[in-house]
Amino acid sequence: MEKQIINPPALFDPGPTRAYSHGVRVGNLLFLAGQMGVGPDRRVAGDFAAQVRQAFANLETVLRAAGGTLANLVTMTVFLTDMRYADEFVRLRGEILQRDFPASALIGVSHLAVPGGLVEIQGIAVLD
Numbered sequence: 001m002e003k004q005i006i007n008p009p010a011l012f013d014p015g016p017t018r019a020y021s022h023g024v025r026v027g028n029l030l031f032l033a034g035q036m037g038v039g040p041d042r043r044v045a046g047d048f049a050a051q052v053r054q055a056f057a058n059l060e061t062v063l064r065a066a067g068g069t070l071a072n073l074v075t076m077t078v079f080l081t082d083m084r085y086a087d088e089f090v091r092l093r094g095e096i097l098q099r100d101f102p103a104s105a106l107i108g109v110s111h112l113a114v115p116g117g118l119v120e121i122q123g124i125a126v127l128d
Helices: 015-019 048-065 083-097
Strands: 003-006 023-026 029-036 073-080 103-108 119-126
Touching (some): 029 048, 048 119
Parallel strands (some): 073 103
Antiparallel strands (some): 073 119
């Protein structure tokens, strides 16, 4: 089956130096690389809530480039550098997604790829 690489121009270019793609579509499945609370300039968005909102915005950018929305997410894996943010993350996720929540795992990690990053969200979506 053919793979379609999704690297929207609104996000930073992972290119050959980072050696990954923001999204890979195979058939009606879209596999989303982990998105952190960083903008195209790779700067970390302010506090935890700002990082969560930016991470979801980045996911949505990839989804839209592939013809979907956040409603197409069927599963997500969330990495937090501090589990004390877990309840706040759950609250923000509910506010952002509002309904039809995907299956999810919430995992505590010691650090992420970008210094100062507090959250990373990876997912799989089913597109029409």
